[in-house]
Amino acid sequence: MKGERFGGGGGRFGRGRRGGFRGGASRHGDTCFRCGGTGHWATDCRGPVPPPPDPEEPPAAEEEEPFELPTLEEVARATGTLQSGTADSRHHLEKAETTHHEDEALLNVIRPDYECPAPPPPMEPLYALTEDGKVQETPEAVYAALRDLGYQSFRAGQEEAIMRILSGLSTLVVLSTGMGKSLCYQLPAYLYAQRSRCISLVISPLISLMDDQLSGLPAKLRAACIHSNMTRKQREAAIEKVKSGQVCFLLVSPEVLVGSAGSGAGCLPSAQELPPVAFACIDEAHCVSEWSHNFRPCYLRLCKVLRERLGVQCFLGLTATATLSTALDIARHLGISDQQGISVRSAAVPPNLNLSVSMDREKDQALVSLLKGERFGCLDSIIVYCTRREETLRVAALLRTCLQGVLLSSGGLGSQTDPAAQRKKELARKKIRKPLKWLAESYHAGMSAAERRRVQNNFMCGELRIVVATVAFGMGLDKSDVRGVVHYNMPKSFESYVQEIGRAGRDGEPAHCHLFLDAEGADLRELRRHIYADTVDYYTIKRLLQRVFPACTCRRLQQHQQGRWKDVEDSDLLEVMKEHEQENGPDRAALQVRTEGSGAQENEPDRADLQVRTEGSGAQENESDRADLQVRTEGSGAQQAVIEDVDQDLAALGHASMEDGTGRADLTTREWRGGVWPERRACCTHERAIPIQEVVEALDVPEEGVETLLCYLELHPQRWVELLHPTLSVCKVSCYDGPKQLQKVTKICPPVAVVLARKRMAGERVERCDQVEFDVVEVADIMGWQLPLVKRGLRQLQWSTDRAGGRSGVLVEFSAISFYFRSYGDLSPEEMDVLCHFLHGRVQEQERTRLQQLTACFKAFRSVAFQSVLSCVQHLDRSRSQQLKALLSEYFDRKKERGGAVQLEEEPEDLDTNELLDWEEQVRTDIRRFLALRSDEKFSGRAVARILHGIGSPRYPAQIYGRDRRFWRKYLHLDFNRLIQMATQEIIGFK
Numbered sequence: 008m009k010g011e012r013f014g015g016g017g018g019r020f021g022r023g024r025r026g027g028f029r030g031g032a033s034r035h036g037d038t039c040f041r042c043g044g045t046g047h048w049a050t051d052c053r054g055p056v057p058p059p060p061d062p063e064e065p066p067a068a069e070e071e072e073p074f075e076l077p078t079l080e081e082v083a084r085a086t087g088t089l090q091s092g093t094a095d096s097r098h099h100l101e102k103a104e105t106t107h108h109e110d111e112a113l114l115n116v117i118r119p120d121y122e123c124p125a126p127p128p129p130m131e132p133l134y135a136l137t138e139d140g141k142v143q144e145t146p147e148a149v150y151a152a153l154r155d156l157g158y159q160s161f162r163a164g165q166e167e168a169i170m171r172i173l174s175g176l177s178t179l180v181v182l183s184t185g186m187g188k189s190l191c192y193q194l195p196a197y198l199y200a201q202r203s204r205c206i207s208l209v210i211s212p213l214i215s216l217m218d219d220q221l222s223g224l225p226a227k228l229r230a231a232c233i234h235s236n237m238t239r240k241q242r243e244a245a246i247e248k249v250k251s252g253q254v255c256f257l258l259v260s261p262e263v264l265v266g267s268a269g270s271g272a273g274c275l276p277s278a279q280e281l282p283p284v285a286f287a288c289i290d291e292a293h294c295v296s297e298w299s300h301n302f303r304p305c306y307l308r309l310c311k312v313l314r315e316r317l318g319v320q321c322f323l324g325l326t327a328t329a330t331l332s333t334a335l336d337i338a339r340h341l342g343i344s345d346q347q348g349i350s351v352r353s354a355a356v357p358p359n360l361n362l363s364v365s366m367d368r369e370k371d372q373a374l375v376s377l378l379k380g381e382r383f384g385c386l387d388s389i390i391v392y393c394t395r396r397e398e399t400l401r402v403a404a405l406l407r408t409c410l411q412g413v414l415l416s417s418g419g420l421g422s423q424t425d426p427a428a429q430r431k432k433e434l435a436r437k438k439i440r441k442p443l444k445w446l447a448e449s450y451h452a453g454m455s456a457a458e459r460r461r462v463q464n465n466f467m468c469g470e471l472r473i474v475v476a477t478v479a480f481g482m483g484l485d486k487s488d489v490r491g492v493v494h495y496n497m498p499k500s501f502e503s504y505v506q507e508i509g510r511a512g513r514d515g516e517p518a519h520c521h522l523f524l525d526a527e528g529a530d531l532r533e534l535r536r537h538i539y540a541d542t543v544d545y546y547t548i549k550r551l552l553q554r555v556f557p558a559c560t561c562r563r564l565q566q567h568q569q570g571r572w573k574d575v576e577d578s579d580l581l582e583v584m585k586e587h588e589q590e591n592g593p594d595r596a597a598l599q600v601r602t603e604g605s606g607a608q609e610n611e612p613d614r615a616d617l618q619v620r621t622e623g624s625g626a627q628e629n630e631s632d633r634a635d636l637q638v639r640t641e642g643s644g645a646q647q648a649v650i651e652d653v654d655q656d657l658a659a660l661g662h663a664s665m666e667d668g669t670g671r672a673d674l675t676t677r678e679w680r681g682g683v684w685p686e687r688r689a690c691c692t693h694e695r696a697i698p699i700q701e702v703v704e705a706l707d708v709p710e711e712g713v714e715t716l717l718c719y720l721e722l723h724p725q726r727w728v729e730l731l732h733p734t735l736s737v738c739k740v741s742c743y744d745g746p747k748q749l750q751k752v753t754k755i756c757p758p759v760a761v762v763l764a765r766k767r768m769a770g771e772r773v774e775r776c777d778q779v780e781f782d783v784v785e786v787a788d789i790m791g792w793q794l795p796l797v798k799r800g801l802r803q804l805q806w807s808t809d810r811a812g813g814r815s816g817v818l819v820e821f822s823a824i825s826f827y828f829r830s831y832g833d834l835s836p837e838e839m840d841v842l843c844h845f846l847h848g849r850v851q852e853q854e855r856t857r858l859q860q861l862t863a864c865f866k867a868f869r870s871v872a873f874q875s876v877l878s879c880v881q882h883l884d885r886s887r888s889q890q891l892k893a894l895l896s897e898y899f900d901r902k903k904e905r906g907g908a909v910q911l912e913e914e915p916e917d918l919d920t921n922e923l924l925d926w927e928e929q930v931r932t933d934i935r936r937f938l939a940l941r942s943d944e945k946f947s948g949r950a951v952a953r954i955l956h957g958i959g960s961p962r963y964p965a966q967i968y969g970r971d972r973r974f975w976r977k978y979l980h981l982d983f984n985r986l987i988q989m990a991t992q993e994i995i996g997f998k
């Protein structure tokens with residue numbers, strides 16, 4: 008099973024195997040979490056016990072140069088621990104002093120827990136609910152405000168959503184593009200700001216368009232924005248406006264609010280400095296849902312930060328594309344509990360859009376014919392979407408050549424009676440040759456910002472007729488008269504399709520959309536590559552978990568263990584228990600006391616014993632139930648019935664079964680004999696940091712991928728991790744005046760003293776050190792201090808009043824932006840296994856769902872496609888257009904099924920099976936050649952398959968591996984998973 012999952016490669020067949028039996032504690036490689044052996048999971052482990060730690064004392068520090076660490080008294084005084092410390096910390100200090108183990112004592116200094124300021128109380132809604140809990144009739148003041156903003160009446164859905172927000176009820180609005188979602192936050196923000204000094208927050212991912220969004224606001228609506236592209240000065244000016252109550256709403260990017268690598272995180276002032284927040288609007292709210300086509304981990308933390316830091320209670324979610332199941336998931340995140348919370352759902356595709364699909368072999372030719380024909384020939388503003396950047400350049404050049412000198416056609420658009428269409432036709436007739444650059448230009452994210460802006464501006468003001476773009480073009484584009492959208496390649500999902508065609512006809516006038524479908528499935532394969540590129544394998548997940556949950560030996564865990572033994576008076580029994588615990592883990596050892604222990608308990612019937620324990624409230628009791636049973640019944644089939652009974656009892660007592668976080672119970676049967684997660688853990692969460700760059704390279708997974716996995720752990724009902732703002736985790740303290748200066752630093756800066764104490768305990772010589780580098784998050788965690796306080800203290804070391812210029816001669820540098828989170832340190836090997844299964848199951852399910860959706864999309868488009876574009880060049884076939892709209896509506900309205908994703912019956916279409924058989928020998932030969940050429944590098948099966956599919960990754964980037972065309976993208980037409988299998992086999996054979 009491991010071979011299959013790990014896909015071969017360096018870890019399994021190299022380092023992992025050699026490091027195998029060194030002991031489970033290290034948790035390295037692909038070995039069993041418990042014993043470090045291979046060939047089994049920790050759940051089934053009967054392997055050797057890890058060897059005890061080396062009893063040898065660390066070498067003593069050099070005598071001649073005594074190195075003085077500050078006394079505990081000094082540390083305490085420097086940190087204020089003694090004055091403000093809790094009884095616990097004082098007691099600890101005293102105890103530590105008497106033992107004279109200064110290094111150890113230093114590590115145990117506890118600072119009273121930093122009190123996080125409580126979030127401000129939620130703001131009173133503008134309108135109270137009626138006595139029966141309903142939203143009031145719309146008061147006249149709301150209509151007056153609507154007129155103030157320049158509108159005469161509400162569009163469908165707006166009034167309902169606005170009244171809910173004004174009544175303090177969280178709401179999700181699902182309306183197709185251009186139907187006026189923005190008013191749903193603008194008007195409530197305006198009214199709340201009129202009533203009292205407050206602010207509404209609008210979170211939007213479209214950073215580059217924020218300034219445009221502000222400039223397009225109605226005159227009476229004042230707003231500000233903060234995003235990571237602004238200078239510090241600009242941000243401060245915006246914050247000043249917010250603080251002084253000059254604006255109704257503040258537009259921010261999610262990164263600014265919750266922070267992420269390099270985003271200028273946390274630039275918002277604290278809740279105490281901000282005016283009260285009336286409500287928070289989350290634009291593009293589908294990004295909140297992990298089942299959405301566009302899940303963004305940052306969005307997940309968004310709701311949490313808004314709730315916990317800013318006290319937001321009322322949320323407004325806005326999205327144009329959400330299936331019913333995604334909408335329900337978003338509603339859950341936003342805390343919308345009532346049925347009416349998902350207030351508006353419009354038809355997936357606006358009625359003014361006319362859709363068509365064709366399957367032409369000669370796509371270039373077909374595109375030119377389409378744009379020259381009656382239907383598209385007279386359209387002024389057209390977007391042509393391509394999947395790949397290079398293609399946008401090529402197609403734009405093609406269109407400039409082929410449409411050169413062609414007058415806009417006079418036919419096609421709209422009916423004879425439609426005056427707007429007639430006017431356009433007139434204009435079209437008058438148009439004479441335009442410069443070529445006005446005809447068609449390309450646009451993609453790889454272009455410079457200035458170039459992109461130029462193309463966009465030309466298109467917006469009507470100078471440029473056709474933009475050939477990747478999906479990067481059009482997000483938040485407010486050009487109401489885009490008349491045509493052409494998909495040169497198939498979009499990646501129905502959601503993307505609807506979003507992209509929704510950029511046409513926002514003014515409600517008729518508009519045309521055409522899609523070219525590659526009948527051979529080339530587009531399908533291209534899109535599948537992107538899905539595979541995002542997938543991670545089991546081994547990678549395991550290695551990530553090893554970093555997220557390193558086994559700890561913290562004080563609390565030790566105390567917990569000591570507490571477990573304290574009631575055992577018989578010293579022999581204590582020994583037996585400890586031995587058992589070492590061999591079997593804590594739960595099973597605890598059982599031995601009960602089963603092998605004395606008198607009364609032993610004679611009690613099993614059921615009664617169990618009932619006492621299952622009804623008790625202590626975590627330990629619950630923790631031990633199932634393991635307890637396992638041991639008791641080992642080797643005795645007769646007691647199986649008891650287990651089943653107890654399982655039922657446990658269920659009846661409300662013990663949550665082990666679920667994978669989505670309400671499903673797939674993993675309950677994963678042969679994990681622990682069965683029930685403990686209610687309370689011995690080891691409280693520790694703060695930890697993993698440098699992003701390091702983990703991305705080590706795991707060969709992009710940052711976004713790692714973040715998503717961490718989010719899944721946070722989303723799990725057990726909340727395995729709590730994600731915090733990314734932070735710089737490596738600190739380097741250098742003393743220009745040499746080791747003596749570092750000694751002085753330890754006296755005024757306890758964290759540095761702790762670092763040196765630890766080094767000394769680990770046997771390092773610290774006497775001659777004049778610089779130290781350490782993980783500042785780890786040190787803060789050991790000390791139980793707040794990270795910002797530790798960092799502030801360290802930074803202050805650079806300044807001194809004793810020296811001229813104020814510099815102390817100490818340099819403090821922070822580096823390595825890192826994922827920063829809280830996680831447990833006492834996960835049992837079995838639990839680690841289960842978490843691996845959980846994450847892997849999630850990843851696989853995502854992959855499967857996306858592949859199914861892609862195939863469903865392909866089949867749906869194929870079912871309404873013409874063989875040739877010539878069938879719809881002149882006139883639209885309305886029935887086919889309606890047919891496609893019906894398919895889309897069906898998809899978006901489909902009921903939530905298992906999990907959260909819309910389940911489709913389709914299995915990914917296997918276009919490649921026969922082809923693969925024909926190619927197998929050649930593929931294998933190529934893989935062997937590749938491995939031989941790069942024999943000094945390590946590859947996993949997946950890495951090789953990616954290269955053969957032309958998928959770049961952090962460790963094997965396209966810029967380097969893409970140069971060798973003998974392998975790169977060579978087998979794009981063959982099934983990816985099969986390639987992994989073949990590559991894995993070849994790697995094994997090769998070694």
Ligand SMILES: Nc1ncnc2c1ncn2[C@@H]1O[C@H](COP(=O)(O)OP(=O)(O)OP(=O)(O)O)[C@@H](O)[C@H]1O
Nearest residue numbers: 158160161162183184185186187188189190327483
């Ligand atoms: N009640 C109304 N009456 C008239 N015009 C309106 C009304 N509400 C919105 N509009 C106009 O409709 C256009 C589209 O509105 P808006 O940008 O809010 O749409 P949207 O749904 O947010 O679109 P997208 O999903 O593309 O962001 C704007 O020009 C806006 O002024």
